[in-house]
Amino acid sequence: xxxxxxxxxxxxxxxxxxxxxxxxxxxxxxxxxxxxxxxxxxxxxxxxxxxxxxxxxxxxxxxxxxxxxxxxxxxxxxxxxxxxxxxxxxxxxxxxxxxxxxxxxxxxxxxxxxxxxxxxxxxxxxxxxxxxxxxxxxxxxxxxxxxxxxxxxxxxxxxxxxxxxxxxxxxxxxxxxxxxxxxxxxxxxxxxxxxxxxxxxxxxxxxxxxxxxxxxxxxxxxxxxxxxxxxxxxxxxxxxxxxxxxxxxxxxxxxxxxxxxxxxxxxxxxxxxxxxxxxxxxxxxxxxxxxxxxxxxxxxxxxxxxxxxxxxxxxxxxxxxx
Amino acid sequence: xxxxxxxxxxxxxxxxxxxxxxxxxxxxxxxxxxxxxxxxxxxxxxxxxxxxxxxxxxxxxxxxxxxxxxxxxxxxxxxxxxxxxxxxxxxxxxxxxxxxxxxxxxxxxxxxxxxxxxxxxxxxxxxxxxxxxxxxxxxxxxxxxxxxxxxxxxxxxxxxxxxxxxxxxxxxxxxxxxxxxxxxxxxxxxxxxxxxxxxxxxxxxxxxxxxxxxxxxxxxxxxxxxxxxxxxxxxxxxxxxxxxxxxxxxxxxxxxxxxxxxxxxxxxxxxxxxxxxxxxxxxxxxxxxxxxxxxxxxxxxxxxxxxxxxxxxxxxxxxxxxxxxxxxxxxxxxxxxx
Ligand SMILES: Nc1ncnc2c1ncn2[C@@H]1O[C@H](COP(=O)(O)OP(=O)(O)O)[C@@H](O)[C@H]1O
Ligand SMILES: [Mg+2]
Numbered sequence: 001x002x003x004x005x006x007x008x009x010x011x012x013x014x015x016x017x018x019x020x021x022x023x024x025x026x027x028x029x030x031x032x033x034x035x036x037x038x039x040x041x042x043x044x045x046x047x048x049x050x051x052x053x054x055x056x057x058x059x060x061x062x063x064x065x066x067x068x069x070x071x072x073x074x075x076x077x078x079x080x081x082x083x084x085x086x087x088x089x090x091x092x093x094x095x096x097x098x099x100x101x102x103x104x105x106x107x108x109x110x111x112x113x114x115x116x117x118x119x120x121x122x123x124x125x126x127x128x129x130x131x132x133x134x135x136x137x138x139x140x141x142x143x144x145x146x147x148x149x150x151x152x153x154x155x156x157x158x159x160x161x162x163x164x165x166x167x168x169x170x171x172x173x174x175x176x177x178x179x180x181x182x183x184x185x186x187x188x189x190x191x192x193x194x195x196x197x198x199x200x201x202x203x204x205x206x207x208x209x210x211x212x213x214x215x216x217x218x219x220x221x222x223x224x225x226x227x228x229x230x231x232x233x234x235x236x237x238x239x240x241x242x243x244x245x246x247x248x249x250x251x252x253x254x255x256x257x258x259x260x261x262x263x264x265x266x267x268x269x270x271x272x273x274x275x276x277x278x279x280x281x282x283x284x285x286x287x288x289x290x291x292x293x294x295x296x297x298x299x300x301x302x303x304x305x306x307x308x309x310x311x312x313x314x315x316x317x318x319x320x321x322x
Numbered sequence: 323x324x325x326x327x328x329x330x331x332x333x334x335x336x337x338x339x340x341x342x343x344x345x346x347x348x349x350x351x352x353x354x355x356x357x358x359x360x361x362x363x364x365x366x367x368x369x370x371x372x373x374x375x376x377x378x379x380x381x382x383x384x385x386x387x388x389x390x391x392x393x394x395x396x397x398x399x400x401x402x403x404x405x406x407x408x409x410x411x412x413x414x415x416x417x418x419x420x421x422x423x424x425x426x427x428x429x430x431x432x433x434x435x436x437x438x439x440x441x442x443x444x445x446x447x448x449x450x451x452x453x454x455x456x457x458x459x460x461x462x463x464x465x466x467x468x469x470x471x472x473x474x475x476x477x478x479x480x481x482x483x484x485x486x487x488x489x490x491x492x493x494x495x496x497x498x499x500x501x502x503x504x505x506x507x508x509x510x511x512x513x514x515x516x517x518x519x520x521x522x523x524x525x526x527x528x529x530x531x532x533x534x535x536x537x538x539x540x541x542x543x544x545x546x547x548x549x550x551x552x553x554x555x556x557x558x559x560x561x562x563x564x565x566x567x568x569x570x571x572x573x574x575x576x577x578x579x580x581x582x583x584x585x586x587x588x589x590x591x592x593x594x595x596x597x598x599x600x601x602x603x604x605x606x607x608x609x610x611x612x613x614x615x616x617x618x619x620x621x622x623x624x625x626x627x628x629x630x631x632x633x634x635x636x637x638x639x640x641x642x643x644x645x646x647x648x649x650x651x652x653x654x655x656x657x658x659x660x
Binding site for chain 2: 212214215217218219220221222223224225228232233236237
């Protein structure tokens with residue numbers, strides 16, 4: 001399936017060695033593209049370290065005094081007080097204390113951001129782990145055994161991806177209410193797993209098909225069971241594919257907004273539906289929203305950087321693997 | 323080590339009979355080579371013995387015990403695959419140690435280490451133990467693959483064309499080494515190949531396999547000198563055996579019913595025609611191989627090839643006389659007559 005597509009890619013690479021000039025042009029284009037796509041991200045980050053007045057000043061300020069107010073507001077809830085009351089308080093105990101008092105407010109307690117962010121981490125990584133584990137096992141089964149109606153089953157698995165997931169939102173909403181899964185981390189994890197597992201099966205089947213079965217057969221002749229051979233021989237060789245699949249699954253689960261806003265509201269709410277609610281709390285607090293978005297980007301960034309070697313090799317779907 | 327017996331083993335894929343009622347006995351300590359072209363059923367035969375395929379009919383016995391339904395792990399065999407022999411994610415050392423680390427074996431570290439190093443020395447790869455297995459030359463990979471079988475002392479070693487991907491020189495070297503090692507260990511070994519030289523040089527007995535059937539089995543000498551039929555005769559001998567109709571060349575006595583006469587170099591007497599005697603053949607051209615020449619001869623519209631001494635004073639276009647000396651006779655069914 002994927003081999004035909006990728007072999008032409010590798011052929012193109014090996015036959016034509018790019019000249020220095022075309023290399024430079026390609027490099028320049030890549031940098032230009034990177035800059036264009038980075039502008040919004042840079043803007044978000046800059047906004048997160050502006051003070052609220054700077055963030056809405058027009059024309060927008062490129063040069064400004066950085067402020068931690070956005071981050072302080074993101075992590076806390078505050079109450080307005082009279083200047084006399086604030087003056088009577090003991091000296092501020094931290095940066096956020098000080099910043100808040102300048103606005104005639106005091107910190108009342110932590111905001112919901114941290115628990116929501118933690119929910120996102122648990123749900124996204126948990127569902128990714130589940131989807132990739134199930135996907136690897138299923139893909140291995142489809143790849144190695146005579147599964148009755150294998151092609152139909154694979155098509156059925158793929159067909160779950162053919163409609164936008166939100167099309168089934170109402171049935172799932174009703175189902176979850178019956179089952180007591182609404183607004184639970186478990187429910188969200190299962191939902192994202194269900195959506196991702198089809199992608200995982202298909203991607204991973206391609207990778208596992210390319211691992212010659214002689215490797216497992218050799219291990220089984222040498223006294224390993226099939227399961228042991230799977231863990232000792234197949235998994236190590238499938239790491240590239242597993243890493244690539246995991247990133248795709250994680251990005252979906254991490255960014256998912258529609259189901260999250262429909263099915264979670266309280267204890268299991270994830271960061272995507274939470275971040276927009278920051279806007280409403282006491283005026284349009286853009287620095288706090290931007291701070292939330294900036295922090296929201298970090299896990300994906302870290303995960304992708306950690307796996308980038310595997311990802312680069314995996315994204316060519318095994319063509320370069322040797 | 324143990325003896326291995328196949329009784330009427332049959333395996334079909336769809337309506338293709340890959341292995342067709344195969345009977346084969348391999349004695350303890352014997353080196354048997356199955357020789358056959360691609361698609362003859364060599365790999366399938368090995369896989370049936372290893373338990374990677376289930377026979378449709380017949381039984382495999384290892385050490386006198388029927389193996390019906392036994393798992394590959396339960397059969398105590400070692401297998402060298404034709405391809406994909408090494409685990410790419412492991413070093414040479416780890417590849418060699420892999421079979422010994424199986425949960426079925428449980429070997430203590432010191433014994434394992436000693437065994438791995440001993441075998442590494444045996445297959446002459448001990449200087450590269452820490453290399454990634456993907457960083458080896460083809461010859462080295464094949465040594466490791468063979469070594470990985472040799473670290474165990476199974477009932478039988480099964481080898482599927484382990485040298486076929488190597489160049490001629492390496493193949494020659496490893497052939498000798500493998501034979502030496504097998505003798506040293508007294509190993510029972512079933513080796514399959516399409517290379518007649520490997521079969522002739524290593525085997526105690528050669529089995530000729532064609533379309534899933536064992537056509538003939540015997541010592542290399544027997545198979546070469548006494549082929550049971552045309553097919554077997556055509557598998558062995560360099561240059562290829564000449565097949566001519568009876569009566570084309572002068573002969574002492576051709577048996578009745580002969581359809582084809584098979585003549586290798588040793589069955590042809592070649593003489594330069596002296597003093598006005600008209601020869602019955604003409605030298606077409608001479609292929610110089612260095613130590614020997616291939617003489618291409620034309621006789622009445624047929625072309626023959628034979629080995630000739632480089633000193634034989636003939637040139638292309640010379641008339642010569644050729645006669646048969648106790649050649650092989652085959653009937654119309656291809657079976658040997660005499
Ligand atoms: N798994 C399989 N599925 C279908 N046909 C097979 C399979 N394995 C072998 N065959 C067929 O059986 C015949 C013998 O194959 P094989 O044992 O691999 O031959 P050899 O090793 O002598 O080249 C071939 O015609 C091959 O196409
Ligand atoms: Mg084969």
